Amino acid sequence: MVECLRHSIGPDPFFGLEALLTLYLITDMHMMVSRPEQWVKPMAAAGANQYTFHLEATTNPGNLIKEIRESGMKVGLAIKPGTTVEELAPWAGQIDMALVMTVEPGFGGQKFMEDMMPKVSWLRSQFPSLDIEVDGGVGPDSIHRCAEAGANMIVSGSAVVSSDDPRSVIALLKNVVIEAIQKRSLDR
Numbered sequence: 143m144v145e146c147l148r149h150s151i152g153p154d155p156f157f158g159l160e161a162l163l164t165l166y167l168i169t170d171m172h173m174m175v176s177r178p179e180q181w182v183k184p185m186a187a188a189g190a191n192q193y194t195f196h197l198e199a200t201t202n203p204g205n206l207i208k209e210i211r212e213s214g215m216k217v218g219l220a221i222k223p224g225t226t227v228e229e230l231a232p233w234a235g236q237i238d239m240a241l242v243m244t245v246e247p248g249f250g251g252q253k254f255m256e257d258m259m260p261k262v263s264w265l266r267s268q269f270p271s272l273d274i275e276v277d278g279g280v281g282p283d284s285i286h287r288c289a290e291a292g293a294n295m296i297v298s299g300s301a302v303v304s305s306d307d308p309r310s311v312i313a314l315l316k317n318v319v320i321e322a323i324q325k326r327s328l329d330r
């Protein structure tokens with residue numbers, strides 16, 4: 143996953159992005175930007191596989207979903223902590239991945255917002271096969287809550303890079319999520 147965050151509106155390209163994307167086979171662009179419409183074609187041309195935009199950043203989510211699909215990418219839809227899951231729900235049947243932010247977009251190292259977990263549980267109960275991602279403050283202390291709530295995709299920054307043993311942190315996060323997925327499928 144590649145994160146793009148811009149604080150100002152302007153025409154500057156994400157310099158060097160194409161070269162970066164060629165290093166990865168699967169790339170999900172998490173576009174924490176205003177006017178996400180303007181980057182759909184450049185990201186598709188650069189080789190992105192999935193384009194994740196913020197519901198708060200567009201006035202026409204339906205049209206943007208269509209544009210992303212027509213550009214040959216999968217669609218991710220993200221919501222900030224202040225946005226309700228009911229606002230995302232009307233689009234959930236048209237997207238590949240819902241991203242529930244568990245910090246305010248901006249920077250790594252923030253505290254995990256556990257009170258976002260009901261959004262994840264609700265989405266999982268309503269959309270059993272939807273990819274659901276959580277992003278922000280996720281690490282060994284919070285991964286169980288995410289996995290139990292129903293997240294099957296995890297973004298973890300500080301917990302991994304600040305560890306003396308990043309490999310084992312990644313393995314732990316992965317195992318907890320896989321076990322929760324297996325448990326859910328047995329319970330069905």
Ligand SMILES: O=C(CO)[C@@H](O)[C@H](O)COP(=O)(O)O
Pocket residue numbers: 145147245246247248249250251252277278279280297298299300301
């Ligand atoms: O994009 C964001 C916040 O803007 C998040 O992806 C965080 O950067 C993840 O880092 P940690 O919260 O895990 O440190």
